[in-house]
Each structure stands twice: as structure tokens, then as C-alpha cells.
Amino acid sequence: MQKEIENAARPGFRSRSLGLKTSLKIKNKINRIKTRNLIGILPGSETPEEYLFYMAHWGHLGYDPQLKGDSIYNGARDNALGVASILEIAEAFSKVDHKRSIVFLALAAEEQGLLGSEYYVQNPILPLRNTIAAFNIDGGNIFGKTKDIAVLGLGNSELDSYVKSVGKEFGKTIVPDPSPEAGGFYRSDHYNFVKAGIPSLYLRHGIIAENGETNIAELSRQWTKEHYHKVSDEYNSQWDLSGAIEEIKILFEIGYRLSNDGNYPKIFAQITFKSFL
Numbered sequence: 001m002q003k004e005i006e007n008a009a010r011p012g013f014r015s016r017s018l019g020l021k022t023s024l025k026i027k028n029k030i031n032r033i034k035t036r037n038l039i040g041i042l043p044g045s046e047t048p049e050e051y052l053f054y055m056a057h058w059g060h061l062g063y064d065p066q067l068k069g070d071s072i073y074n075g076a077r078d079n080a081l082g083v084a085s086i087l088e089i090a091e092a093f094s095k096v097d098h099k100r101s102i103v104f105l106a107l108a109a110e111e112q113g114l115l116g117s118e119y120y121v122q123n124p125i126l127p128l129r130n131t132i133a134a135f136n137i138d139g140g141n142i143f144g145k146t147k148d149i150a151v152l153g154l155g156n157s158e159l160d161s162y163v164k165s166v167g168k169e170f171g172k173t174i175v176p177d178p179s180p181e182a183g184g185f186y187r188s189d190h191y192n193f194v195k196a197g198i199p200s201l202y203l204r205h206g207i208i209a210e211n212g213e214t215n216i217a218e219l220s221r222q223w224t225k226e227h228y229h230k231v232s233d234e235y236n237s238q239w240d241l242s243g244a245i246e247e248i249k250i251l252f253e254i255g256y257r258l259s260n261d262g263n264y265p266k267i268f269a270q271i272t273f274k275s276f277l
Contacts, residue, residue, distance in 0.1 A: 035108040046099040053134040056082030057110030076235040081140035098259040117189035134200040136190035141205035141243035148173040148206030152185040157199035158265035162254045199265045
């Protein structure tokens, strides 16, 4: 069996029958709950019927009834930090003129299968044909500033040119998803907008620390192992939010330019849906 496992890890492997049989029984229990998406709009000064979306999911996993004491999944990084980010961006846009309307969407039930964003796309409050682009924030950078910034789904739309232009001004190298095997592009709310043909942007922190010392890749792996989707995802005063702040500024600047330049970024291709949930 071990030999077969090793063979399966090699390129070109083809499955074959092991001559084994088994049977299993699965019992499902369905609990139905009601929840809400929350939307806010800053009307544009010249073309208010055109919209740019900033979104983040506000819901997490509830609580763990098996745990004693603190059993709440607070989701401080995933995704209270994302919600705080769109609130900061909303405040920034409230102080400047923007020709297009800016929409802020806090989404429910992301952890249950992107259900909040799926519902919105199927029941839009604002016409999808007038939705110019969507920017998603899901889990911010708590490891400090980086020299690079990752675009999940790099090459999917003309929004890449905005990332490259703004990123250059911030001294950033633009890189693709450093962990594509995790399927991150398909596992967050922007993906339902992509399926609807709307150019969407999902940025994540890079892995090259600006200070040249911090091993961000290792810190990220460690955090994921110890805290991702666990009760321990709580705010920590040791977080270095300088990188998150910088990325918020980048996303604001991208949206600000697009809100005023009148461009209509194209999505290059519809991507076949893949489920990694």
C-alpha cells in the first residue's frame, strides 16, 4: 500500500483498482437559520448608476458546543479584519469625490459555501450589468509589510493593470497566488461575482518581508495550522497590521481611480466552477 501511495504522488500516475470493497452509511442533519447581508452605498457624483463593490464576509462558524469555556469562533482575522477594512475604505471614500457609486457589502454565510454572495448575485439589489468591478477582502495581513503582493486569479481580468500600476507606486512586486493548491481563488465571495461575469479582485499578502528578516511564509503556515477556523482566531496585540493598512490603501487607490476614469475592465474568460469547500 505504501508503494502505491508513493506512486500516486508521481506525475503521470493512473489510478487502478486495489480490489477492495467497503460500505458506509451517512446520516445528515439539517439546521436552517436566517441571516442577512448588509449593504451600504455612497452615490457617485456623475454616474451614480455605475457601481464598484467592496466586500467582506461578516459571518463565521458560530460556536463549538464541544468546548468548555470560550467556545465562540470570533474570526478576528477571518474575517473581522476584512470587515474593518471595508469600513476604513468607506470612510476614505466619504471624504473624496467619486464619479461612480461605491458599494460596501458585508456578506453572510461565506464559511457555509459562499451562500451570502451567491444569494446576492442571484437576487441583486443593484443591476449586475452596471457593476463595474468587485474587490474582496478575506483575511488581512497580520505579518507586516511585504515587498510583494499576491493576486489570486492573476490574469483573469483587466483589473490586473490597476494592481500593477498602483502596486508599483507602493513599491510592490505583483505575484500570483503562492499557494494555488489551496484553491483560494474559488473559496471566497468574489468568485460568485466572477461567475456572473464581473471583474473581481482578491488580494493576499506576499511572502517577502519588507524588513528582509521575517519569514512570512512560515508564519502564515503556522497561523493556518494553529488558528484557521479555530476558536483561537482572536485578536492578538502582537499582530503587525502595517501590511494590512498598506493593502487597504492599495485597494482604495485602485477603486478611486476606477471610480473616476470611466473605464470598463474586461473579464478575460469565464472560469469553470470548481468546488474546494
